[in-house]
Amino acid sequence: MSSTLLPEEQALDSHKATRSRDSKRYGFFPGCVAKESCKELFNSTMLLAEKLGIELIELTAASCCGASVVNDVNRDVARVLNARTYAQAEALGLDDVITICSTCTGHMRAANKELLENEEQMDQANAILGKFGAKYAGTVTVRHLLWLLIDDIGLDNLRAMVVRPLNGLKVAPFYGCHIIRPESVNGWESARNPHSLEDIIEAIGGEAIDYAGKTRCCGFHIQLEKDNVATDMVGQNMRMAKDHGAEAVLTPCPLCHLALDGYQQDSAARWGRTDLPTFHLPQLVGYALGIPADLLGLQKHLIDPRTIMVERELIS
Amino acid sequence: MAKIKLDLFRFDEAVDTVPHRDLVEVEVPETTTVLDALEWAKAEVDGSISFRRSCRSAICGSCSMNINGITGLACKTNCKDVIKADGSISVDPMPNFQPMKDMVVHMDPFWDKYSRLKPYLQPKDADTDHATERRVSPEDMKKLVAVANCVMCATCYALCPVVSVDPAFAGPAAIAYAYRFIEDVRDGQRGERIAQISEDYLWLCAHCYACSYCPKHVDPNDRIIDVKRAAISDKVMMGERGPRHALTVSKTIKQTGMLAETEVVLGTVGRFNVIAQIKVLPLALRLMSRGKLTPFEMATGGTAPMLGLPSIKPIPKVDEVRTIFESLEVPV
Numbered sequence: 125m126s127s128t129l130l131p132e133e134q135a136l137d138s139h140k141a142t143r144s145r146d147s148k149r150y151g152f153f154p155g156c157v158a159k160e161s162c163k164e165l166f167n168s169t170m171l172l173a174e175k176l177g178i179e180l181i182e183l184t185a186a187s188c189c190g191a192s193v194v195n196d197v198n199r200d201v202a203r204v205l206n207a208r209t210y211a212q213a214e215a216l217g218l219d220d221v222i223t224i225c226s227t228c229t230g231h232m233r234a235a236n237k238e239l240l241e242n243e244e245q246m247d248q249a250n251a252i253l254g255k256f257g258a259k260y261a262g263t264v265t266v267r268h269l270l271w272l273l274i275d276d277i278g279l280d281n282l283r284a285m286v287v288r289p290l291n292g293l294k295v296a297p298f299y300g301c302h303i304i305r306p307e308s309v310n311g312w313e314s315a316r317n318p319h320s321l322e323d324i325i326e327a328i329g330g331e332a333i334d335y336a337g338k339t340r341c342c343g344f345h346i347q348l349e350k351d352n353v354a355t356d357m358v359g360q361n362m363r364m365a366k367d368h369g370a371e372a373v374l375t376p377c378p379l380c381h382l383a384l385d386g387y388q389q390d391s392a393a394r395w396g397r398t399d400l401p402t403f404h405l406p407q408l409v410g411y412a413l414g415i416p417a418d419l420l421g422l423q424k425h426l427i428d429p430r431t432i433m434v435e436r437e438l439i440s
Numbered sequence: 441m442a443k444i445k446l447d448l449f450r451f452d453e454a455v456d457t458v459p460h461r462d463l464v465e466v467e468v469p470e471t472t473t474v475l476d477a478l479e480w481a482k483a484e485v486d487g488s489i490s491f492r493r494s495c496r497s498a499i500c501g502s503c504s505m506n507i508n509g510i511t512g513l514a515c516k517t518n519c520k521d522v523i524k525a526d527g528s529i530s531v532d533p534m535p536n537f538q539p540m541k542d543m544v545v546h547m548d549p550f551w552d553k554y555s556r557l558k559p560y561l562q563p564k565d566a567d568t569d570h571a572t573e574r575r576v577s578p579e580d581m582k583k584l585v586a587v588a589n590c591v592m593c594a595t596c597y598a599l600c601p602v603v604s605v606d607p608a609f610a611g612p613a614a615i616a617y618a619y620r621f622i623e624d625v626r627d628g629q630r631g632e633r634i635a636q637i638s639e640d641y642l643w644l645c646a647h648c649y650a651c652s653y654c655p656k657h658v659d660p661n662d663r664i665i666d667v668k669r670a671a672i673s674d675k676v677m678m679g680e681r682g683p684r685h686a687l688t689v690s691k692t693i694k695q696t697g698m699l700a701e702t703e704v705v706l707g708t709v710g711r712f713n714v715i716a717q718i719k720v721l722p723l724a725l726r727l728m729s730r731g732k733l734t735p736f737e738m739a740t741g742g743t744a745p746m747l748g749l750p751s752i753k754p755i756p757k758v759d760e761v762r763t764i765f766e767s768l769e770v771p772v
Contacts, residue, residue, distance in 0.1 A: 130756055156699040160752070161732045185756040187697040192647045194693065196668040196686035198770045205693070205764055230649075252767045256760045305649035306661070316510055316653075336509060341601045341648035348708040349644050349681050351719070356605035357646070386723055424730050 132181045136216050144220035145276050151218035151264075152180035153209060153232070155225040155378070156188050162378040164421025165404045169224050169269065171420070172406040175285070175413045176277055180222060183212050189228045190235075192302065192345060200248065206235035207249035210264040221266045224406070226377035230302025232266040234309045268303055270320055270376045270405055271312050279327045287414040289329025293436055295408070296333040296370035296400070297321030298361070298384065300377030301341050315339070321374055324405070328412035335368040337361035342383035352394075358383050359391025362398040371432050373402040385426050401429035411438070442470045444519055445528040446481055448489065452541050459539070462486070463528075474522070474529060475503050475514035478543075491543035498655060501591030504598065505543045506532040511598045513655045534598035549607060550594045553614040556640060557633070561621070564628030574626045587620040587663060589656045596651035596660050602644055610640035612651035612660030618642075619663040622670055634667065634676040642667055643682020672771070684708050691772040694765040697755030702733070702741020711746070 136149075144150045158166040173180045186209040188194075190202025209232070213221050223229045239246045240262050250259055267275075273282060304315040313320055318339065322332035340361050343354030362384065365373060375381050384402045392398070407420045407429075417439050422429050433439045444466050451459035464481045472480075475493055482489045494500040496515045503514040508522050508530050523529055537545035563574060596612035597603055603611050610618075618637040621627050642664070651660040670676075672683055688707030692700035705724075709716035727733040737752075744751040755761070765772065 156701070159698070160701045160737070161727060163732075185697075185760075187755060187758075187761045188693045188699045190693075191689060191699050193686050193689040193699075194770075195665050196682075197672055197690045197772065198768055199669065200768050201690070201765060201770050204768065205761065208760060208764065252764055255763050255767065256757075258760070301646075301648040301650075306652035308652075341646045341650065343601075343646055345647045346602070346644055348685060348705065348720070350606070350641065353602060353606045353609075353644060354646075357601055360601075360605060386726070389726075390723075424732055426726050426730060 130184050132184060132216055136181065144218055148178045148276075149218065150178060150180055150272070151213035151216065151221040152182045153186055153189075153221050153223050153228060153266075154182060155223065155228040156191070157378040157382065158224055162381060162404070164424045165224060165378050165381070165406065168404060168406040168410050168415070168420045171415050172410040172413070175410065175415060178272075178276075181216065181218060183209060183216075183221070185212060189231045192227055192231055200245075202231060203235040203238055203245060204249045204252050206232050207239055207246075207260045208253055208258060210236065210239075210262075211253055211258040211260040213264050214261055215258075219263050219265060220272075221264055222269055222272055223266060224269050224376070224404075225379065226268070226300030226303035226375075227379055228302075229266065229268045230305070230309060236264065236266055237309055267312075268376055270303070270324070273324060273405075273409065274320055279323055282324070282409070283327045286328050286412045288412050288438065290325075290408075290412060291329060291436055291438060293330045293432070293438065294333050294369050294371045295325045295330045295403075296335060296365035296368070296373045297325065297338050298342070298365075298373050298375040298377075298380055298402070299339055300375060300380040301339075303376055304339060321376065321405075324409065325374060328409060330408075333365060333368045333370045335364045335370070337364040342377075342380040343387075344379040344383040347383065347387070354383065355387045355391045356394060358387040359395030359398070362388055362391065362400050363395045365400060366398045370400055371436070372429060373400050374405060374408050375402060376405045378404065388427060399427055401425060401427045401432055403429060441467050442472075442519065442523075443467050443527065444477055444523060445526075446477060447528050447530040448481075448542070449530075449532040449539070450489075450542055451539050453539065454541075462489075464489070468519070470520055472519050473515055474507055474517045474519055474531065477519055477529070478514060478531065490541040499591060501593035504534055504593040504595045504655075506530075506534060506598070511535065511595050512653065513593060513595065516655055534594060536598045536600065536603045537594070547594065550592075550597050550611070550613070553610050553640065554592065554617065556610075556636065557614060557618050557621070558629070559617055559621070561624065561627055562629045563626055576625055580625045583623050584620050586658055587616050590616060590620075590658045591656055593655065596654055596658075599650040599653060601648055601650060602646050606641075606644065608641060609644045610637060610642065612645075612654075612664065613658075614640070615642055615645070615667055616658055616660040616663040619667050619670075622667060630670075631674060631676060634671050634674055637667060638671055638677045638680065638682075642671065643680060643685075681708050681710075684710070687772055690765075690770060692751070694762055694770070694772055695754070695758075696750045696752050697758045697761045698752060700741065700750070700752045702738055703745050703751040706742060707745070 343357030685708040
């Protein structure tokens with residue numbers, strides 16, 4: 125095992141542990157997709173953090189959360205992988221781990237809930253972590269950036285920071301299943317009638333569209349399973365959004381983003397053209413807070429969001 | 441007493457071509473359930489209002505319907521919890537079913553999927569070989585109790601987004617009920633049952649947890665994962681995309697600490713399945729054209745695994761991740 129310090133270990137004095145919320149220093153778990161095909165999400169998150177005056181300390185040695193898939197192979201492995209991640213945060217004196225993906229949020233919270241509520245599972249995890257000198261004491265909370273924006277920054281403060289309001293751009297919120305369901309795991313807001321994304325959209329000067337698709341599934345996890353099923357789920361939801369007047373979609377989940385941005389074109393055959401550009405949460409908030417559009421990686425999307433932004437005179 | 445406006449879906453397949461809505465005012469005690477409010481409307485206002493019901497205690501599973509857009513048992517839903525600001529409650533039939541009359545729907549697709557399971561015990565040996573009844577330990581029975589509580593109300597089936605676009609999917613209730621027999625120590629058809637439910641698209645579950653709203657806490661979402669695990673541990677239909685996906689994801693995490701996207705796509709559709717690869721190619725090219733995937737990432741995702749190498753750069757301290765996989769004897 126290497127004894128070289130990780131970047132976050134070099135930057136932080138782990139003996140000065142304080143609550144993340146007070147110090148505005150958070151453990152940051154970007155997840156796999158934000159480091160691979162949605163790098164624009166990672167970049168825009170870091171730019172937004174700087175704007176907000178918070179420090180996101182990336183846990184660079186953290187593993188995948190299990191992606192809701194490894195549970196299909198083994199009932200314990202995702203829990204222990206996540207315990208390892210929490211142990212890394214604790215070692216740095218960080219009690220908050222911030223995610224930017226709905227699936228990471230749900231599965232990391234589920235693992236943490238099991239660890240904290242079940243002594244046997246905590247012991248099992250620590251027995252394995254002990255093999256490489258790590259230990260999880262159970263002090264970590266997993267939260268999504270969306271919740272941080274509302275709880276720690278606050279909607280009023282956010283509103284006050286807006287320099288480029290969205291001029292009433294009609295935005296359809298798309299939550300992604302695992303940030304709301306199951307409610308026993310997430311429970312930050314009502315799973316059946318959430319409104320955090322709507323609150324954010326309105327705080328930055330947009331108009332939130334209400335439609336039944338907002339809490340439905342994007343089909344990401346079965347994109348490869350059977351032809352057309354996941355594509356139809358994208359088409360069905362985007363049709364609903366479009367029919368309710370949406371001009372764009374906002375999602376806190378890069379998996380939803382890949383599905384909605386990537387498969388809308390293919391869903392047109394059955395559901396008609398919808399062509400709704402999809403923003404990652406920190407992109408749209410970042411834009412409103414004055415981060416230049418090109419730095420937010422909007423040009424990386426398959427359905428170019430800049431078209432509607434030019435039309436609505438948000439960018440030239 | 442509270443005045444409630446019931447905004448009702450009305451349709452009779454025998455005479456109507458399109459549904460219409462009726463607004464029916466009822467005056468009922470504040471603590472009344474939606475089912476009791478409907479009973480009042482039927483008894484006092486319009487006897488033709490149709491809905492299924494029997495026990496009024498969340499035991500029979502008859503009265504699932506869509507209440508203010510949310511599917512659940514009318515007998516378990518209190519009016520005061522769902523009444524809208526304008527004093528109304530909208531009542532519709534369950535989605536994902538063909539309406540027959542008002543809130544009564546054609547349940548056939550749901551029952552068909554259930555009967556395909558052969559939902560009865562098929563023991564390993566003949567009754568005559570047994571001097572006593574077949575016994576189950578409390579420990580073994582514990583696993584089955586939650587699923588045995590299923591009242592087949594079809595709420596989960598109505599909520600399932602996969603069923604809504606592909607009626608071939610078995611749906612949550614059938615998979616949960618398959619689990620009930622797969623894990624029953626007295627049953628002799630475990631392998632056949634896992635194969636049957638796999639053929640009925642076990643692996644098409646979208647992991648969305650919509651069925652976590654089960655009114656009887658069967659939690660089909662968790663039982664679906666249990667059945668998938670049984671399929672992998674018994675090695676049933678391992679050539680299918682579902683098991684290949686789960687195993688490739690696990691393998692890339694063990695090897696690199698991360699879910700390696702390109703390798704997962706190729707490992708799931710089949711490294712040598714050219715036709716399937718051609719189908720995913722347009723999206724890959726679109727992702728590349730926007731710089732979301734680099735040609736290098738595509739190339740290493742395609743070739744590195746064949747050389748036994750990780751397709752993406754492993755995370756720091758990846759040997760710790762491998763220790764976790766090895767300690768738990770994960771079969772990848």
